[in-house]
Amino acid sequence: AVKDACGGALRAAVYAGGNGANPEQRRDSAEEHQLEAWYPYAKFRSLAPRLRRLTRELELRALADPSGGAGDGVNGENAAPAVCPQAQELLGRAQADYLGVRRKLVAAGVRKELARLALLGQEPGAAGAGAGGAALLSLVRLGASYLGRLLSLEGGLFADAFGPAVALRAAVPPARAIARMQPEDVDALDLPLGTGLLWTGDDVGDDEKEAEGAAGAAEGGILWNALEDVMGALYGLARPLLIHCNDIDALCALVETVREELDRRRHAARTSSGAGGPTQRLLAGEAGPLAWVLRRCAADAQERLSLVGRQHLLSEVAAYLPAEGDLDYPGILERYVAGGGGGEADVFDTWYPPVGALLRLLAQLYRAVETRVFEDLADAAVTACTKSLISSRAALLQRGGDAGDAELFLVRHLLVLREQLSPFSIRLLRVERSLDFSSTAAALAEFMRDGGLLSRAVLRVGADNPLVNLIVEGRPRVKEDAMDGKAALERHLKEGCNNWIELALSDFLGPLKDWLTKVLALAMDAAEGGAAPRISAEGVERLRSLPLASPDRVLRVVRESLDGARKALPGRLRQLHLYILNASTQSVLFRPVQRRVTQALQDATTVVQQLEALDESETKNPKWQEVLAGIKALNNAVITADPASAPAPPAGVAGAPEAKGEAA
Numbered sequence: 001a002v003k004d005a006c007g008g009a010l011r012a013a014v015y016a017g018g019n020g021a022n023p024e025q026r027r028d029s030a031e032e033h034q035l036e037a038w039y040p041y042a043k044f045r046s047l048a049p050r051l052r053r054l055t056r057e058l059e060l061r062a063l064a065d066p067s068g069g070a071g072d073g074v075n076g077e078n079a080a081p082a083v084c085p086q087a088q089e090l091l092g093r094a095q096a097d098y099l100g101v102r103r104k105l106v107a108a109g110v111r112k113e114l115a116r117l118a119l120l121g122q123e124p125g126a127a128g129a130g131a132g133g134a135a136l137l138s139l140v141r142l143g144a145s146y147l148g149r150l151l152s153l154e155g156g157l158f159a160d161a162f163g164p165a166v167a168l169r170a171a172v173p174p175a176r177a178i179a180r181m182q183p184e185d186v187d188a189l190d191l192p193l194g195t196g197l198l199w200t201g202d203d204v205g206d207d208e209k210e211a212e213g214a215a216g217a218a219e220g221g222i223l224w225n226a227l228e229d230v231m232g233a234l235y236g237l238a239r240p241l242l243i244h245c246n247d248i249d250a251l252c253a254l255v256e257t258v259r260e261e262l263d264r265r266r267h268a269a270r271t272s273s274g275a276g277g278p279t280q281r282l283l284a285g286e287a288g289p290l291a292w293v294l295r296r297c298a299a300d301a302q303e304r305l306s307l308v309g310r311q312h313l314l315s316e317v318a319a320y321l322p323a324e325g326d327l328d329y330p331g332i333l334e335r336y337v338a339g340g341g342g343g344e345a346d347v348f349d350t351w352y353p354p355v356g357a358l359l360r361l362l363a364q365l366y367r368a369v370e371t372r373v374f375e376d377l378a379d380a381a382v383t384a385c386t387k388s389l390i391s392s393r394a395a396l397l398q399r400g401g402d403a404g405d406a407e408l409f410l411v412r413h414l415l416v417l418r419e420q421l422s423p424f425s426i427r428l429l430r431v432e433r434s435l436d437f438s439s440t441a442a443a444l445a446e447f448m449r450d451g452g453l454l455s456r457a458v459l460r461v462g463a464d465n466p467l468v469n470l471i472v473e474g475r476p477r478v479k480e481d482a483m484d485g486k487a488a489l490e491r492h493l494k495e496g497c498n499n500w501i502e503l504a505l506s507d508f509l510g511p512l513k514d515w516l517t518k519v520l521a522l523a524m525d526a527a528e529g530g531a532a533p534r535i536s537a538e539g540v541e542r543l544r545s546l547p548l549a550s551p552d553r554v555l556r557v558v559r560e561s562l563d564g565a566r567k568a569l570p571g572r573l574r575q576l577h578l579y580i581l582n583a584s585t586q587s588v589l590f591r592p593v594q595r596r597v598t599q600a601l602q603d604a605t606t607v608v609q610q611l612e613a614l615d616e617s618e619t620k621n622p623k624w625q626e627v628l629a630g631i632k633a634l635n636n637a638v639i640t641a642d643p644a645s646a647p648a649p650p651a652g653v654a655g656a657p658e659a660k661g662e663a664a
Contacts (some may be wrong), residue, residue: 035146038106041153048160055094059163091162092222095170097227098161101608102154111233112148117142118237133250136241139475140254140297143234144261147290151227155280158223167223167279173287180295181286223279227287235293235544242300248312248361251305252368258298265291302369307379309365316357318384324354327396329409333578347581352392355413358385359420366424379428379485382417386492389413393496404503404572408579410496414489415585423485428485435476443474499590504555504593507568507598508638512561516604523607540610549611551623558630565634569641576643586643601631 035041061084118139148660159167219225266286283289302581325332332573336350348356359379365374389410504512523540543549575589580586605628612624 001373018258035257036153037150038109039069040159041418044102044157045160048157048420049092051098051161055162055166058087058091058094059166062167063165065130071328079557080321081268083087087168088210091166091308095162095166095222098158102118103229106150106154107230107233109229110147111237113238114143114233119144133245133321134249135251135259136245137250137253138239139234139238139241140294143237144290144294146232147234148284151231151283151288151290152280154227154230155223155283156277157407159277161199163349164277164279166280167277170221170223171279171282172221173224173282173289173292177224177287177289177292188447219287219563224283224289227283228292231289231293235296238297239300244306245304246308246311248308249304250545251301254301255305255368257432258294258301261294262291270587274513276474282511299468302373302473305365305369306373306377309361309369310380310421312357312382313377313384316361317388319382319532320357320388322353322356322392322395327392327399329396329405330578338527351416352389352409352413354385354388355416362421362424371426373427374424375426377427378421378424382421382428382485382489385417386414386489390492397505399517402575404500404575405579407496407500407503408575411493411500412579412587414493414496415580418489418493428489434479436479437476438477440474443470446470447474500589501592501596504568504572504590505596505600507572508565508593508597508634510561511557511635512604513600515548515554515656516607519543520603523547526540537610539664542609543607544614551627552609554608555623555627555630558627558634562630565637569637573641573643573645583644590641594641595637597651601635605631 063083096532118135120138120142155167155171158170162170190458257420265284265288268281268285280513285291332350338345339346362374362378362381365377368378393406395408396409447470454467508510509516522542547553576590580589608627608631612621
């Protein structure tokens with residue numbers, strides 16, 4: 001009877017706050033600027049002292065020393081009362097009734113206010129309103145601030161009604177809310193000892209109490225779970241907007257907003273700078289229900305970012321079809337130089353569109369998604385972009401223009417990719433798995449040789465059954481291939497550089513290159529012992545009677561090569577300046593050309609000198625000296641050429657990074 005009377009009094013006190021409102025009061029606004037004056041708070045603030053008088057004695061009975069030990073008095077005087085299961089049950093019911101009434105009172109008003117805050121982002125002129133991005137950001141930013149104030153008010157009211165000790169235990173976060181927190185952050189929560197003490201039920205053993213206490217700690221306090229339902233209104237409104245949001249900037253801003261909000265709450269928990277009592281600080285901290293809901297929003301935003309990023313990658317990079325003018329090289333670069341090059345912002349306009357789209361996407365996603373997700377996206381993006389650049393180089397070659405433009409187009413953009421990816425400090429590594437059916441084919445062939453299913457051997461019971469061997473040995477094997485995106489990028493970069501070097505050699509040496517190839521094939525003798533082949537006197541002797549070794553033929557070849565080099569050299573240097581903006585990279589790319597020209601001309605000089613020495617006429621043919629002078633002039637023209645002597649691009653423009661090695 002006492003139990004029923006106490007329970008009835010508690011429920012009457014709780015429901016008095018919820019049933020005393022007239023219709024006008026129920027339509028009271030829950031807007032942010034008048035939240036404290038809203039009816040559910042104004043009414044319950046006056047109800048809290050009355051409810052507290054009823055719960056104080058229950059608190060003493062429910063949270064007493066479980067050992068029932070005596071106090072400081074003699075003969076057990078002032079001894080703490082033993083734990084009363086009935087008091088615990090009554091207190092738990094009172095909390096459930098209280099929170100049930102609170103949810104009914106505030107839930108509708110909170111949802112209405114959050115919807116109003118979301119509409120603020122859809123006002124005319126709001127950025128991203130078409131894709132729902134502005135509404136989503138407005139909802140999360142303003143909603144987090146609004147719900148933070150509501151959380152503090154609810155925690156304070158609960159503590160006033162049930163006491164600080166009970167409120168602190170009811171606000172304990174569940175295990176899922178602290179699973180991702182750092183140990184030092186968990187220690188900063190200052191959780192109460194003996195969380196999970198509020199059992200329900202009558203006579204239970206100690207082992208059962210420990211099990212139920214652990215379960216209670218895992219599920220969290222009743223106040224925490226009730227407020228999670230209220231805070232969940234934010235997630236309920238944000239989820240549809242997230243699903244339909246294709247604005248990468250808005251999604252990244254949402255993740256950054258949540259991160260800043262959690263950092264602020266973490267700092268407040270560590271410094272104990274949060275407002276209100278322990279219950280309010282615990283609820284408002286990093287492990288509170290609002291923080292949990294914000295994490296869910298951020299996790300969904302990251303998942304959406306991964307999907308939208310891959311769609312953007314497919315449409316803007318992998319499946320990009322160049323529009324008219326996108327491959328107008330070198331016209332795009334010539335117009336940029338003619339316009340004076342307005343700075344770094346203008347040089348971006350000279351990039352092939354998939355390169356710019358890729359780098360913008362990676363810059364947006366770098367801090368917004370997890371590292372492993374970003375590396376996976378970056379690897380797929382770089383691979384797709386490299387393939388797009390290679391196909392665009394092939395398209396430039398098919399147009400019939402200068403092949404050097406096509407090769408430097410590839411080199412320029414691969415250098416840009418390498419330079420712009422270096423700040424991310426990522427590994428472009430992945431493992432590609434495929435099924436190898438070679439063992440299946442071999443096992444099937446052996447099975448058919450044994451007669452297949454018509455063979456009597458398939459009826460045997462043992463390891464020599466051909467059907468069993470087919471099943472065991474015929475399983476396909478998983479083949480794993482390690483793919484390195486950076487190594488592939490460097491390989492294609494080296495290929496492009498070497499192709500341009502070969503083109504420059506053909507321009508500078510001209511017919512002399514073909515002549516030298518034929519001559520060396522006849523004049524070179526294979527050395528013994530693995531040594532490098534060398535020009536021999538016997539080989540030169542074989543050349544004397546051939547037309548290609550006549551002084552007139554050699555002189556004509558040298559003159560044509562010299563004239564061709566003098567015409568091609570300025571064009572190649574200007575081409576190098578247009579595509580490669582970094583002076584040191586220009587030198588690194590041009591130096592192998594000079595070195596190989598010098599080596600080829602040294603071989604030509606050696607052959608010509610030996611041919612001159614074999615001239616048996618009394619007076620040596622003077623054309624041999626003209627040939628040697630022409631070779632020397634050709635060598636000087638290439639060696640003295642300096643890429644830095646050509647007109648340089650405007651100052652202040654970011655160029656490609658320094659290349660290393662002979663082929664950049």
